[in-house]
Amino acid sequence: MRYEAPDSLEGAVALLAGATGEARVLAGGTDLLVQMRADILDPDLIVDIKKIPETRSITEEKGGWRIGAAVTGAELKEHPRLKKAWPGVIEAANLIGSTQVQGRATMGGNLCNGSPAADSVPALIAAGAVATLAGPNGKRDLPVEDVMLGPRKLALRKGEIVASFFLPPRSPRSSDAYLRFIPRTEMDIAVVGAGVSLTVDGAGVVTAARVSLGAVAARVLLVPEAAQAIIGSRLDKPAQDRLEAAAQAACRPIDDKRGTVEFRIQVAGVLARRAALIALDRARES
């Protein structure tokens, strides 16, 4: 097994594009090393992207934020201004695993691991985050909701990696929130996750919203119907009910040891409602 740690995106892309056997990108390693250990994966080449400056930095860009794909959850949490702008994204990334895992786990890895239950992904999708991919033909941008196609299936072409995420500029009175259900308080995988990002006007009316649900379908869902259900409202009880119903209608979950189909659908509605109310409170204070 070959290990390479190039210091440029071009170097990483060249290694991956030229790989003849199975190649894997190493960011935080909290999924990759576990899968190697369990003999689920036995790559011929590991490309560690953490020596590439673009993947490791958090910078302001065009009024928004660019976050390197290999920035860890702990580093995100320690960035006060980013946390103020996107509290939902930061809280979602910091629900992944333990303190120890937070010291390593990254949003790029969380997305590219290809799990529909990935905690940071619904929050990124709700945020309208765009992934910047680097590949043999240069860079291209892809909305986060279009990166994952299904369990372990990504829209990345051979040689492509997720280099960074772009979080768009924030209007005044905007915020976001992410909630997940697990049977305990820490160290578990989402049974359901819900991310909501919204903007209100001076009168408290929702003028823009995005709602995303995790672990209720083969991929993380963007649910425009749920967003439409609250746009134009003050998120009063009827609007909350419409949001809950729209969220539930979008769910296509599986039955497994973590939860039944019925349970997941019900919880998706409840979490979408609660996340929207938290985002609303934060937006009023922002």
Added chain:
Amino acid sequence: MAKHHVEAIVNGDPVEFLCETEETLLDVLRDTLNLTGSKEGCASGDCGACSVMLDGRLVCSCLVLGAEVGGRKIDTIEGMATGETLHPLQQQFLEHAALQCGICTPGFLVAAKALLERNSNPTETEVRYWLAGNLCRCTGYDKIVTAVMDTAAAMRKG
């Protein structure tokens, strides 16, 4: 393929070692450097028994490749006491009997030390959340949490 030649700083001392790509930092510490204080519980990042500091950041050494740590600073349980003098956390763990079989103890100590370096006055809730990635199947955690809280209080007094 040739082994990786890695130079790093472990507990303040420069070390060099050879490792295969598949070898984790935990494998290297235990099997190559003979630092067997860090334990392998789960090998999947769930139990925290292999906790070490990597460039000042708490991580599971089972989730780090040996090949990744070139030029980096690693601190393990072996570096916690000063000669024969135990770190206050180690002393409090003894006094509170905050261990039974001892397999999880090095990880708890390394993790608790990392917490107190960032937060000298944690609440019980903060201690419990910080240590959620350290599993103990013997003690029921209360004695561990009490030992950490008491150490924090004693260290604040100086």
